Amino acid sequence: MTTVSINDQIVHSALKRVTTVATLPVSAMRIMKIAEDPTSTEDALLEVLEGDPPLAARVLKVVNSAFYGRPRQVGSTAAAMRLLGVNAIRNVALAASLNRLFRGGRTVPGFEADELWTHAVAVGTAARRIAERCRGIPQEEAMLAGLLHDIGILVAIQASPTEFALLIAATSRDPALSFAEAESQWLGATHEAFGKALCEQWRFPDALAKACGHHHDPMTLAPADQRLPAIIHVADVIAGRVGGGYTRSVGRDAPADGVCELLGLGTADLADIEAQLSSDVEKTLGLLAA
Secondary structure, three states: OOHHHHHHHHHHHHHHHOOHHHOOOHHHHHHHHHHHOOOOOHHHHHHHHHOOHHHHHHHHHHHOOOOOOOOOOOOOHHHHHHHHOHHHHHHHHHHHHHHHHHHOOOOEOOEOHHHHHHHHHHHHHHHHHHHHHHOOOOHHHHHHHHHHOOHHHHHHHHHOHHHHHHHHHHHHHOOOOOHHHHHHHHOOOOHHHHHHHHHHHOOOOHHHHHHHHOOOOHHHOOHHHOHHHHHHHHHHHHHHHHOOOOOOOOOOOOOOOOHHHHHOOOHHHHHHHHHHHHHHHHHHHHHHOO
């Protein structure tokens, strides 16, 4: 049996053992089905949002936030959809749904799911800023990919809580031990593999699955698939440097060779995004709060 097939077997087995994290909120699942169906209409998405008032309220909070800088407040989800389009509203709604999923995660000594959510928000926020500068990827898609990038850690902690606790203890004891090395030792697969598989199970767009699965090595992908994972890679590094939340899994303090060149990002761009990230994260945490 090859190493790849062993890894696939471990990931598949883990997904069969998880419960809460494997199921998106009902509204989010309905939104994904609508987005998959080319015959769906705006009315179908509007019906889902209007049937979930708290989610609709969070979508409007995001749309009316400083991220969009609109001169006038948008008063309804229908108006928001007309302004941003179905795909953007889908991404915003899914992002808002993830808050409860992350914050309801299991806790082990040395690790808090809330801290993982804070880091996810930092990466999502930085990714949105990067997408704003380098173009080519919708800003809402970049933010959603950032929020999702470490969701494989939730899979690991639910599927193998004992082993995950040992992993956390080992990385706490030994600063030189990388998170990836500890994952290989204690779990047999990385959070990237778990996250990619979960996105595929959820039938998320392939670009999101690749961002989860390759945010540490985007340049190993085919050139056509590199851009979104590269954005998340840079955002992850920036969020790790700024700190806040669980950052042990970042694993490096500078982007990999070629990534910034691919995105057209210079040193000044990275410095600007990093300088405003703490303030941005505080605002985004409030926007996405349940």
